[in-house]
Amino acid sequence: MRKAKPKKRQILPDPVYGDVRVTKFVNHLMYDGKKNTAYEIFYSALENVKAKLPNEEKSALEIWKAALDNITPQVEVKSRRVGGATFQVPTEIRPDRKESVSMKNLILYSRKRGGKTMSEKLCAEIVDAYNNQGGAYKRKEDMHRMAEANRAFAYFRF
Template sequence: MRKIKKKKKLYSPDPKFHDVLVTRFVNHLMKNGKKNTAYRIFYNAMEKIDLIKQKEEKSSLEIWKEGLKNSMPNVEVRSRRMGGTNIQIPVLISSNNKMTRAIKLLIKCAVMRKEKSMANKLAYEIFDAFKERGETIKRKENLHKMAEANKAFSHFRF
């Protein structure tokens, strides 16, 4: 049997920035189908980023996009059972999957922060990712280190 190719999901642009990537991010941020709440959290985070940035000439949306780009992993490790042991095999990630991983990682690390509201947590995590520091970047680098350590097994991928 051959694998069925997944259809690419089409997203409509968001109401404020008219960007498809924002809608995609908000869909990952959304819980229990509350899309308006997710949009409110995202837009409040963008306003908070406008207040946080000191001497940056970029807009909050550009800071968010660059923070996402900085948190995109290039490789991941997949487990494979070989001869009674599990081997971590490094595998390159497709560009669409990179973006999804970055979005999920950014949201997960934002939830773990200690600020008051989710908008503040998200704003500070996005700004930290933009400045290439924080938990998101740390996790991305750990993933890259693990792939680097197991690159001897890279010939097992198929």
């Protein structure tokens, strides 16, 4: 490569929980640079999660983290052109990309969901992901199924 790799930016932990993952999630959730609004949406969603699952011994943040772990894919397929044919090659995902993909899927399927406010939709999607169901979990299962179906082309790996 001609250019140097860009440096990774240092992300500050969020003000309430002091967690860097929360800040990354809020950055994905944010529209038009409105970070305070995104924080309000996220924190109210976690309050709703705690209200929906009162008999859980875990905190709302731990439930959110478990939900993210449940929808984190391990493998994905990438298109690779070999001799005029395009193959879907299964590849393992880097840890930072795993985290990013799972957050983006959770937010995407929250936005698609029916509901009144974004915090309610996000809350419902977090609860579903925690219980191994919902759109984001289905997306992860589909990614794994695609990789399994194309396992024969794994030797084309980059």
